Amino acid sequence: MSKRIRTGLAFLLSFFESMSYAQQRFPRPEFESGYVQPAPELPAPRLLSLEYLDVLVLLLVLVLASWFIYEKRSRRGILWLSVFSLAYFGFYREGCICAVGSVQNVTLALFNPEYAIPFTALAFFLIPLAFTLFHGRTFCAAACPLGVAQDLLVARPVALSAGVSKALGVLPYLYLGLAVLFAATGTEFIICRYDPYVGFFRLDASFVMVVLGIGFLLLGLFIARPYCRFLCPYGVLLGWMSRFSKRHLSITPAECIDCKLCAKSCPFDAIEPPTGYQQVEMRESNTRRFLLYTLLLPVFILVGGFLGGKSHVFLSSAHPDVHLAELLINQPELKNDPGHIDVQTFLASGKTMEALVEDARAVRRAFYRGSTILGAFMGLVVGLMLLGQVAFRERKDFEPNKSHCFSCGRCMDYCPVGQERKTT
Amino acid sequence: MEKNRSYNRRDFLESGMRLSLALAVGAVGGLAIGKATASEWVWQIDPFACTQCGRCADECVLSPSAVKCVHAFDLCGYCDLCGGYLIPGANGLNTGAENQLCPTSAIHRKYIEDPYFEYVIEEDLCIGCSKCVKGCASFGNGSLHLQIKHDLCKNCNECSIARLCPSDAIKRVPASTPYLVKGGFIEP
Numbered sequence: 001m002s003k004r005i006r007t008g009l010a011f012l013l014s015f016f017e018s019m020s021y022a023q024q025r026f027p028r029p030e031f032e033s034g035y036v037q038p039a040p041e042l043p044a045p046r047l048l049s050l051e052y053l054d055v056l057v058l059l060l061v062l063v064l065a066s067w068f069i070y071e072k073r074s075r076r077g078i079l080w081l082s083v084f085s086l087a088y089f090g091f092y093r094e095g096c097i098c099a100v101g102s103v104q105n106v107t108l109a110l111f112n113p114e115y116a117i118p119f120t121a122l123a124f125f126l127i128p129l130a131f132t133l134f135h136g137r138t139f140c141a142a143a144c145p146l147g148v149a150q151d152l153l154v155a156r157p158v159a160l161s162a163g164v165s166k167a168l169g170v171l172p173y174l175y176l177g178l179a180v181l182f183a184a185t186g187t188e189f190i191i192c193r194y195d196p197y198v199g200f201f202r203l204d205a206s207f208v209m210v211v212l213g214i215g216f217l218l219l220g221l222f223i224a225r226p227y228c229r230f231l232c233p234y235g236v237l238l239g240w241m242s243r244f245s246k247r248h249l250s251i252t253p254a255e256c257i258d259c260k261l262c263a264k265s266c267p268f269d270a271i272e273p274p275t276g277y278q279q280v281e282m283r284e285s286n287t288r289r290f291l292l293y294t295l296l297l298p299v300f301i302l303v304g305g306f307l308g309g310k311s312h313v314f315l316s317s318a319h320p321d322v323h324l325a326e327l328l329i330n331q332p333e334l335k336n337d338p339g340h341i342d343v344q345t346f347l348a349s350g351k352t353m354e355a356l357v358e359d360a361r362a363v364r365r366a367f368y369r370g371s372t373i374l375g376a377f378m379g380l381v382v383g384l385m386l387l388g389q390v391a392f393r394e395r396k397d398f399e400p401n402k403s404h405c406f407s408c409g410r411c412m413d414y415c416p417v418g419q420e421r422k423t424t
Numbered sequence: 425m426e427k428n429r430s431y432n433r434r435d436f437l438e439s440g441m442r443l444s445l446a447l448a449v450g451a452v453g454g455l456a457i458g459k460a461t462a463s464e465w466v467w468q469i470d471p472f473a474c475t476q477c478g479r480c481a482d483e484c485v486l487s488p489s490a491v492k493c494v495h496a497f498d499l500c501g502y503c504d505l506c507g508g509y510l511i512p513g514a515n516g517l518n519t520g521a522e523n524q525l526c527p528t529s530a531i532h533r534k535y536i537e538d539p540y541f542e543y544v545i546e547e548d549l550c551i552g553c554s555k556c557v558k559g560c561a562s563f564g565n566g567s568l569h570l571q572i573k574h575d576l577c578k579n580c581n582e583c584s585i586a587r588l589c590p591s592d593a594i595k596r597v598p599a600s601t602p603y604l605v606k607g608g609f610i611e612p
Contacts, residue, residue, distance in 0.1 A: 024565045026501025033537040037497040038544065042603045043575035045466045094578055101581045106452060109459045115596075116461045121581075126453045133446055189582035202578065204486055241449075244441040320587075341477045345590035348475070 054089075054097060055123045058143060061085055062131045065142035068409070069135070069249050075413035078141055082148040090145030095198035099124045099139065100146060100234040101191050103176070104183035111184040128234075132241035136248040140228060140238065140406040146197045147228050151408060155221040157267035165269060166385055168230040173381045176233035177374040178315075185366050187319045191233055224267035228406065239403040248402050251411045253418040256397035262411035263398055270404040271411060275395045289390045293383065300379035308375015309368060316367035325360035328353065464599040467583040471569035471606050473593035476558040480570055481551050483585045490576035491552035491585065493530070493545045498607035499567035502540035507563025508556035509533055509543055525555050547573070566606065574602050 061081060068077035089098065102125035109117035128139035140147045160168075179191045192198075196213040199205025205213065219226045228235055242248070251262045251271070263271040316322045324342055327334060334343045346356065400411065469480075469491065480491035504517050509531050514523035519533050530549035534542045545568075552570060560568040572583075572594075586594035597604065 024499060024501060026503055026565055028498070028500065029502050029540050031537060031540070035536050035542075037542075040494045040496065040605060041547065042494070042571075042605065043573060045464070045574035045577075045579065045599045045602045048464055048599065051464050096578055096580055098581075105581065106456050109456045110452070116459055116465070117456055118464050119460045119462050120464065122453065122456050122460050125456075126449065129449050130446075133442060133449070188587055192581045193584070193587075202485070206485075241445055244438050244445055246442060341479065342590045345475050345477065349591065 051097075051118075051120045054093060055120055055127070057088060058099075058124065058127055061143045062127065062135075062138060065138035065407070066131070066135045068142075069138060069407055069412075070247065073253060073409075073412050075409035078407075078409045081142045082151060085143045086145050086148040086152070089143070090149065090197075090201045093145075093201075095145060095195065095201040096192075097121060097124050098146070099128050099144065100232060101189065101195070103234055103237070104179055104189045104191055107180045107183040108186070112186055129237060129241055132238050132245060134246045136245045136402065136407045137235075137238050137242045137405065138407045140235065141408040144228075145201065146195070146232070147225065147406065149197050149200065150216075150220045150225040150227060151406075153217060153220050154224040154267045157224040158222050159269055160223065162269075165229075166389070170378075170381060170385060171230050172232055172236045174378060175231055176236045177377055179233050181315070181367070181370045181374055182318065184370060185316075185319060185363060187363075196227065225406070229268060229404070242405070243403040245402065249400060249405065249407045249409065249412070251398060251400060252415045253412075255417065257417060258398070259416060260398065261414045261416060265410045265414035266400075267410070268404065268406060268408075270401045270406070271398055272395060272401055274397055275393070286390050286392060290387065293386045293390065297380070297383040297387070300383040301376045302379070304379025304382070305372050305376035308378070309372040311375070312364065312367040312371040315371050316364045319360075319363045319367070321356065322360045322363050322367075325356050328356070461598075464579075465596040466574060466579055466599050466602050467572050467577065467586060467594055468597045468602060468604050469570050469572060470593045470595065470604055471566075471571070473591050474554075474557070474570060475591045475593070476554040476561065476570075477590055478554050479588055479590070480585050481553040483588050484552070485578065485580060485584050486576065488550075489552040489585075490572055490578070491570050492547050492550045492573050492576075493552065493554075493556055493568055494571040494603075494605055495543060495545055496567045496569065496605050496607040497542075499565045500543065501565050501567075502536060502542060503564060504539045504541055506533070506541065506543060506560070508560030508568045510559075512559075525559050527551070527553060527555065531556060543568075569606055571603055571605060 061084070064081055065078060068074045068081065089095070097120060102121045105117050105121040106125050108115045109122075128143065132139060141151070142148075175191075179189075182188055182190050194209075194212070196209065196216040199209050199213045200217075216227055223229075258274065260273070263273060317326060320342075324346060328343065328346075334340050335347060338344060481489050484490055509525060510517065510523050511525045516523060521529065524531070528549045528551055530546045530551075532544045532546060534544065536542050554570055556568050557566075557570055560566055583594055586592075
């Protein structure tokens with residue numbers, strides 16, 4: 001008991017000490033005129049219940065999307081649902097909170113012991129993944145404001161050759177890897193910083209991001225959903241889930257009549273023709289290539305890891321501590337530059353140069369490990385992509401590529417099978 | 425019987441992969457949920473760590489910035505010669521535009537009683553440049569200081585000012601205590 005009193009007293013003493021520390025230079029006057037001091041205006045942040053409402057809206061949109069795809073088979077339903085999502089998650093919520101960026105919150109939560117992830121961010125990360133594992137990428141079609149913004153602007157889609165698509169398809173893996181690396185090391189959230197569409201939702205952005213955003217929108221007129229297909233880091237995870245999803249959108253409600261209308265209707269080149277149409281390569285050469293690529297896979301991983309490790313110095317300079325330490329070592333004359341805010345703040349902070357260099361070294365070590373893993377991962381991705389080129393899978397009908405299909409439902413609309421049932 | 429026969433090797437592999445993916449997502453979710461909080465977090469400036477570098481005015485994703493000057497009246501000395509209001513070496517202690525430190529005239533000076541003056545920030549005009557904060561901190565009590573206003577702040581996933589703040593003064597705080605206003609909030 002006495003111990004508790006003593007700690008209480010100690011606390012009180014420290015409290016008064018801090019009060020005396022904050023002693024004012026000019027004491028507050030005693031007013032005689034009956035002056036009442038105003039209170040500073042401090043508006044509250046958004047209500048917590050509204051944040052939970054966002055999660056509920058996401059759930060509802062995903063359930064409705066599944067219903068439109070599987071029960072109603074309605075492209076129009078998906079379209080209007082996606083317009084709602086654009087309005088709600090895009091223009092009303094102004095792009096934050098978003099599942100794409102939540103990848104970084106989850107990474108930071110796993111690597112930084114001090115960071116507490118809000119439940120809503122975790123829900124935005126997990127719910128779309130779980131839905132995709134069972135129903136395909138309906139999130140991309142109906143819920144993601146970035147995806148919808150691109151989808152509504154598909155005007156004259158150009159079909160890309162399979163090789164170009166495959167090669168560009170490696171980019172999202174790199175972007176995801178870099179985003180995870182930068183988030184894990186506490187450097188920055190690159191996905192959010194370089195989100196080209198959030199500026200439109202807020203009607204406010206820096207000049208560079210406005211140019212980038214308009215560029216992406218114009219590109220999207222001809223190359224449908226350029227960000228989703230060739231950059232989106234969350235799309236990588238969704239692609240994995242969708243590849244093995246329990247159910248997936250089927251183009252035709254009954255028997256395919258091989259009319260090819262669906263393949264023409266898909267702006268994302270995600271519908272693959274029956275294998276009978278394709279020039280099937282010689283079995284023997286395919287097997288040889290398969291063996292070659294399998295043997296090359298460890299080489300790719302090793303080379304990737306080596307190159308990744310080599311790039312850690314370059315990558316780590318994005319971290320503010322490393323950047324500042326490099327600056328001070330390479331240009332010591334900056335210490336006399338009163339206009340350099342970072343250097344002057346560091347000098348005034350009383351932190352020693354040794355402590356800064358030690359911090360920078362620790363960050364760089366983390367980057368060395370991280371970028372080696374990232375490089376090896378990229379080697380694996382490239383190797384598996386090549387293997388995927390020779391793996392032969394028989395298709396009897398026109399089928400959507402499960403990992404690339406966004407479940408937008410355009411093909412269902414174009415499929416003539418069962419249309420007579422609709423009209424009568 | 426018919427159903428059983430259609431369950432081939434590919435289906436088996438697919439359901440196996442599906443299970444492993446579900447486990448992987450579950451594992452990541454489980455690890456993260458141990459660190460999840462039911463409450464939200466918002467960005468706020470610790471006024472005691474702030475070094476008034478002026479970046480808040482330029483680096484916010486919004487223009488003008490969501491950072492505004494807040495006046496902690498509890499700490500104000502109501503000085504006639506106000507370091508936050510008047511430029512150093514001002515011609516006179518009055519509201520003349522040439523004497524004002526604030527580039528947008530966002531501070532209103534009002535006579536209360538001899539010799540005291542009240543200083544009120546007009547938020548719509550304030551751009552968060554911290555000129556007055558610097559003046560008040562170096563000459564006065566430091567009652568003027570910057571805060572992120574939560575009716576304006578978009579609560580970006582990563583605050584773009586926090587990324588560039590040279591003194592790491594901007595941090596995530598629980599949404600239940602969204603302001604670190606001097607006076608009530610004491611230097612840690």
